[in-house]
Amino acid sequence: MIYLDNNSTTQIDDDVLKAMQPYLNQLYGNAASRTHKIGWDANDAIKIARERISDLINARPDEIIFTSGSTEGINFIIKGVYDQYSEKGNHIITVKTEHKAVLDVCTYLETKGADVTYLKVDKYGLIDLEELKKAITAKTVLISVMYANNETGVIQEIKEIGNIARKNNVFFMTDATQAIGKIPVDVVEDNIDMLTLSAHKLYGPKGVGAVYIKRQFPKIKITPLLHGGGHEKGYRSGTLNVAGIVGLGKACEMGSKNISIFNNGILNLRNELEKSILTIDSVSLNGDEQKRLPTTVNICVDGVDAEALIIKMRDKFAIASGSACTSAEVLPSHVIMAMHDNKEKAYSSIRISLGKNTNGVDITNFSKLLKENIVSIKSII
Ligand code: PLP
Numbered sequence: 001m002i003y004l005d006n007n008s009t010t011q012i013d014d015d016v017l018k019a020m021q022p023y024l025n026q027l028y029g030n031a032a033s034r035t036h037k038i039g040w041d042a043n044d045a046i047k048i049a050r051e052r053i054s055d056l057i058n059a060r061p062d063e064i065i066f067t068s069g070s071t072e073g074i075n076f077i078i079k080g081v082y083d084q085y086s087e088k089g090n091h092i093i094t095v096k097t098e099h100k101a102v103l104d105v106c107t108y109l110e111t112k113g114a115d116v117t118y119l120k121v122d123k124y125g126l127i128d129l130e131e132l133k134k135a136i137t138a139k140t141v142l143i144s145v146m147y148a149n150n151e152t153g154v155i156q157e158i159k160e161i162g163n164i165a166r167k168n169n170v171f172f173m174t175d176a177t178q179a180i181g182k183i184p185v186d187v188v189e190d191n192i193d194m195l196t197l198s199a200h201k202l203y204g205p206k207g208v209g210a211v212y213i214k215r216q217f218p219k220i221k222i223t224p225l226l227h228g229g230g231h232e233k234g235y236r237s238g239t240l241n242v243a244g245i246v247g248l249g250k251a252c253e254m255g256s257k258n259i260s261i262f263n264n265g266i267l268n269l270r271n272e273l274e275k276s277i278l279t280i281d282s283v284s285l286n287g288d289e290q291k292r293l294p295t296t297v298n299i300c301v302d303g304v305d306a307e308a309l310i311i312k313m314r315d316k317f318a319i320a321s322g323s324a325c326t327s328a329e330v331l332p333s334h335v336i337m338a339m340h341d342n343k344e345k346a347y348s349s350i351r352i353s354l355g356k357n358t359n360g361v362d363i364t365n366f367s368k369l370l371k372e373n374i375v376s377i378k379s380i381i
Pocket of ligand 1: 007008068069070071072099101146148149150175177178197198199209
């Protein structure tokens, strides 16, 4: 089985696992225990992890708050900012192609009185910066735009968006879950006020992540997520997941090396894959050709049901469609719908996401099998 679903999750790296293991049994201290060495050791490990995470995104260690992952980070930031700034206004700007974690939080806040603008994207998956500027009002408290899309890999113009937000005195948060560890992210350069990331997308463990909250002027007020012992500057109380955080830290330390792998060897493989499959009649690329993660290819195979194609290949290759299964029906991907407004295209789209260990043989075999199966499905139709 060749795994080409790395945007969904990644395998823990051996070095990450090695770094974590002592903290599961030998170094089992509570990082909040101040009275003995077992606690200090855990606290030291947390400190190193915080430094490694902040180094990867050019933040300061005291700007990192640990979470259980990006869904939690997104909930914390959007709800927490909305709650604190409701006197200034109730307007949030986001994008139709955001992850459900962002969209569902916004829908929830609408029931509490929020006014949310969902920016549209063009057929390449990009927002129009002029439309963003026009959407800002005196009541806008937050702009939330993801760094890179999980389905298409499309990278938004984050630096420009950050600039627009800053000029208009609006906070800017980005869900950088898919970007971190794949492309360089610099919170200072990109004018980012808040950011979320998740360890399991960058060869770390599941159930741990972090948010970055800028601490330089102006100080951002966010309502705490969990009240309790005052951990994590009072934002998120609860005993820290030391082994998980150590794993996240190690994964971030390896991030720069991985970014180089992704933007050289893996990018070449992705280009090879595209060259091969985009020549197939009826196959087209979803997303901007250039502004895209080096790992992600999302294609539409006109006239072919993506689920049927995936089922035909799933003994040999793990790939994904953007469709969401509810108990009642399979819903078309909201991302592809936002780009093309075409249900057939959405039901015919598949995502191939390469990992740092994907090799040329995998890609050659995948292209071959994909072509064979498209021909086979089309011959039946
Ligand atoms: N945001 C994006 C862009 C994602 O791809 C994901 C994971 O699929 C999430 C948020 C949620 O992350 P987590 O699994 O850490 O809750």
